[in-house]
Amino acid sequence: MVLYVLGAKGQIPCQILGTPEYPQLSKKGDVVIGAAFSIHRKISLPALSFRNKPQSPSCSSLNLREFRFAQTMTFAIEEINNSSSLLPNVTIGYEIYDSCSTTLVSMRAAMSLVNGQEQTAQQCSGKAAVHAIIGESESSSTIAIARITGPFHIPVISHFATCACLSNRKEFPNFFRTIPSDYYQSRALAQLIKHFGWTWVGAVRSDNDYGNNGMSVFVEAAQDEGVCIEYSEAILRNNPRQRISRVVEVIKRSTSKVLLAFLAQGEMEVLLEEIILQNVTGLQWVASESWITARYLATPRTSAVISSAIVHPSKNPTNALLREFWETAFECQFSPPNETSSIKPCTGSEELGELSNQYTDVSELRISNNVYKATFFMRLSYINSHVRHYLQRVNFTTPNGENVNFNPNGDPMARYELVNWQKGENGETKFITVGYYDVSMPVGKQFVMNSASIVWAGESSVKPKSVCSESCQAGARQATIRGKPICCFSCIPCASGEISNTTDSTKCLKCPLEYWSNEGHTECIHKKVEFLSFEETMGKLLTAISVIGVGLTAAIALIFFRFVDTPIVRANNSELSFLLLFSLTLCFLCSLTFIGRPSRWSCMLRHTAFGITFALCISCVLAKTIVVVNAFKASVPGTNVLRCSAPLQRLSVFGCTLLQVLICTLWIALAPPVPNKNTAYFTEKIILECDVGSAVGFWAVLGYIGLLSALCFLHHAALGLLLTDRDAGAAGTAGSRSLPCHSTDSSMQAAGESHHAQFRSRRPHHPGCSFFPPWKNRRNTKPIHIQAQKRGLLRVSWSLNEL
Incomplete structure (x- = not known):
């Protein structure tokens, strides 16, 4: 969707090529804040004949989690508008677009937010239709939005995009986020794996900016921690099933018992379907923040194959999506159902309090809280005309008492929760916080963890072991095996006069001249001193x-x-x-x-x-x-x-x-x-x-x-x-x-x-x-x-x- 200038005199000089997109949720105001959320999970693209104007793609399968993000944004805006102290005499409006979980639709939404919905304009230059943009949830879509809006100096603030590449201020000078960068998350994941003594792990990532950048940082940090990666596979949600099946076969043949899934929700969903189909069990899953609290993935069906310990960051009549939400949430239909349809009709009097889904789950509001902070962040940006300069130095406290500030790269301080999937009494999966990781703490004190409360793979209370080779005990040293990673080694006893007093020692230490190794080669002891004594037989x-x-x-x-x-x-x-x-x-x-x-x-x-x-x-x-x-x-x-x-x-x-x-x-x-x-x-x-x-x-x-x-x-x-x-x-x-x-x-x-x-x-x-x-x-x-x-x-x- 682009603007072009008409050359004929007397005609309107500027017009949009293509059909303008309209927001799913909107409200007029003195200042308009745009947003893009993946409110639907699936998309159907029209066939391209190149003879007729292509139709807009259609989206389906409502994502209750993303819908809650959108509702959180509207709630925060209404709270600001109803306050007499936050922005007096100023009304904030919003335009919320559905990106349908694809980068293509995210780009169309970004163009609509810049241009507005009017098909024609008096001139092709001027202010953008929105003051700032919130979104997207996925890093790849956020990168596309930030690059489109960058030339117009429109601030973009994301609540869920964690790719470390977005911290590049030269490429994304107007980008901010209320979630820590993947740089910290990937390093925290490596330290977590090392903390549990796992040195031999497998990895699967999304084949996009989010997965590739995050896995790159993780591999580097894992090498520093002495963790070896047996395999690293990449998938996309639209990959052929044969490709997904091949990745699962690699997982099944592997010897590692720990699997790091650095995946977006879409990729995790298709991988889980194949995992369940091939009945792959017994793995200890380590998840990124993208999918760990996705309630729709934590079903009794998936909990049979997943047990995970992971690191995680911490009534509207004008709502056009309310009808679809109601039908999805209560599994009913407002329009008269067919005689052969088994779907019950909606009465509109159903009780939301009786629902138990992602929308009503208030136990996991971390990302929703990020959306709430992003909205208040945009409110402050309106106060100062030098938006970018001001946003980099912003420091405020939300009404719920949480402090918000950013570093020079536009990232907040990194603090993560360690979340464990545990099955409740009624069979429902619960997200239990078992620890914290704080980057600001000194080395060695960054993890605060209650390991006793963790439920491991297979509903076990015993921590699984995932190593390529068993540890070398004191008195021996590691010897690498040619053609294998450094985590695969053999144990060679120390020679006489040499010791190793730690497990997994890479070399034996020679004893000083007047010392000799003990029988177990674990410590140097004084050599036996001999001389011809009166007490011995020869003397x-x-x-x-x-x-x-x-x-x-x-x-x-x-x-x-x-x-x-x-x-x-x-x-x-x-x-x-x-x-x-x-x-x-x-x-x-x-x-x-x-x-x-x-x-x-x-x-x-x-x-x-x-x-x-x-x-x-x-x-x-x-x-x-x-x-x-x-x-x-x-x-x-x-x-x-x-x-x-x-x-x-x-x-x-x-x-x-x-x-x-x-x-x-x-x-x-x-x-x-x-x-x-x-x-x-x-x-x-x-x-x-x-x-x-x-x-x-x-x-x-x-x-x-x-x-x-x-x-x-x-x-x-x-x-x-x-x-x-x-x-x-x-x-x-x-x-x-x-x-x-x-x-x-x-x-x-x-x-x-x-x-x-x-x-x-x-x-x-x-x-x-x-x-x-x-x-x-x-x-x-x-x-x-x-x-x-x-x-x-x-x-x-x-x-x-x-x-």
Whole structure:
């Protein structure tokens, strides 16, 4: 419907092309407010032959809910007109059009509201026929109206259009609404689903601005909340049945138990018909505000397949629709019915109080209240000539005490109710408020909910579970499955030394160096600290060996002291023997320092005491070795006595030991051994040991001991192989000279590995090799010595006796 200018002189210059549309409800006034509501749900479009002027579409199936919206608007206008304080001396009129639930008729209504009903006019420019427009209920129709009226700067305020796209002030600068934007609703839906622990959901939306924009925001918010969408289907009310049936088949095959229906009422109606036809039950429905309080959808037939928890925003003789309303509400007919008709006649005296339908249902007046606020909002816009500038800053309170204001995008503050469909005692579905969601509250406090009062799918009191994979318990982590959403995963136990202390953890945390994971991998505990203790079996065994060694050495010393004047003791160099026994005793006692918890002082003592006592011991062995070698080298009795005199022996032992003392002193002064927690050998426990500090000092001590042992061996330790079987003492002494080399080698290897247990066994061979052979040796008698002299070996006995 457009206006065109006639060129012929004298004719009316402006005329409407097409047939003008007339409002369903109207009233004249000084100021006229237009409106468009979907008063009818169905439309029949005429056939287009393109030869004749098309007829206007016909509408049917009265929508009692939308009719109530229209009645609310007229009530609010009458309340304003009857008030002496709201708009004195000004009468507000209205023109209410029926959009028949289609965008096409909404556009025709918008053109009629702009042009008026006059077919001709003196000029094609001037003021619009209405001051402002209220409507529409659906976002797509509202967008069409706002775009048509935008160039004329006519304010449009909607009571039910929630598409977030309408918040774009550049595209819709004159649009306002008394219902929050879908941006907040979609995000609230995502948070609600996450609140109930549902991470695997399906979604169906209207294939228009309302559904597509709302679902786009929901998908984005769901990803932020960790919710995965198994499928997302789009439908329209005029889609072929095959298309609707295919969508229902997708719902039936899905594994998710929660379905988000972001649908307008028309799409929800056709989807429900197919859902009921295919008997799809057991789903938990999550609804948008568009259809959740639509009473005509909440029938016993539909309640068998729907249980939903959702987020929701919060007598006139001139009425041309009254006749149709009366016939629809009371299921009667004013015109004389046919003889074959079963419809009863209307008397006009039926009682409205006996009705129970969407029109008379006063339990759900949220959207009606939005219409009421929109009407008062338009009343205020008349007061100020700069309508848009004023409307953006409006802040008023309705007669029922509700405050109304808008943000810079023309949207009110978002506050929603959580509504649950529950079946009453008489089988009628009730809309029960079980909670609230307030965007203005801090994060974490936006939901106020009474979960115990919710009735879940299948009239159950148990909340359904809808997940792709079961939660990973603490001690395991999620591992995504290739080709599937992140909500589908497998659970992998944490490795040793790693933990996860929350459910559905995406990674395992490594324990600190001195900690280890417990058996369930849920927390880090202190690693078990191990060291050679006196209480454990090995510690007790080694302590016993050391004590036995000390006792054995003391016993030998006592025997030698008891027979100190005998030739055999004198022949074994009693002074060096007693010093050797003393050093052996210290070596056995030194082994005890390696047992017990390492400390700063014990670490220094164990290494230095070991180095010094072992050097003293080998120094004594080396001195005795030199004596034996020189004795066997002597060709004339007494020739090598000065070389092996007692002072010289003492000096050699003192000098060799003193050098080791100096090495140990430098080692301790520069970088002493310290306690160390070793985790290199065992990851699950700590070996408490002594770190050598300076590797140079450590190996210098061991190297010096090795040098003394090598000297013992090289100074003719092999000479023992040349002795006769009668010289048991010399043979034992020679054997004891070679064993320090092996003992030192094993000690160095053990020390390099930080395991010192082998040190305990380094000394028992010395008493056995050095002192047991002379003890009760039956061959060491005078006749044997006489026989040895005859063999030319008497020089050995002379040399030993002289020493």
